[in-house]
Amino acid sequence: MSTEHYTYRVRWSPVDQEHVGTVAEFPSLSWLDADPRAAFDGIRNLVTEVLEDMAQTGEEPPVALADRDYSGKFLVRVPPEAHRQLALDAAEQNVSLNRLAAQRLAAS
Template sequence: MFDDMAATGETPPVPIADRRYSGKFMVRVPESLHRSLALAAAEQNVSLNRVASERLARA
């Protein structure tokens, strides 16, 4: 594969593990989940982002 790419002047893709990530991504969730997360954030006096990040980390 890499020989074929080199022959045509293409650059091989960077492996996923070596890519840089911004830490941002957009995700759409049901309205009920958004509400539940927002309420949990308010009860804990933290941001919605923090609650969502913590829950994603545990998943």
């Protein structure tokens, strides 16, 4: 399995005073380095090692977020007051609650 499609991020960690490389599909993995490029390379190399270990033990690696199929539907729970306000806003704009929620999510 290739490491190419996984979701990597490098950010500064004020706690560690170093850059930390992470990968969304393996939330328990990280790599610290003073150099951001080295943090990126480090996390990619670590994922390669983990994938090799998983292959040897017969474990199924996680599917990359980029390669997953998405239906376009998900359930969101909000407090009743927020639901009421969204319904009112949708009615005033003459759009469905679903359309209003989708517009607001897309704008964030």
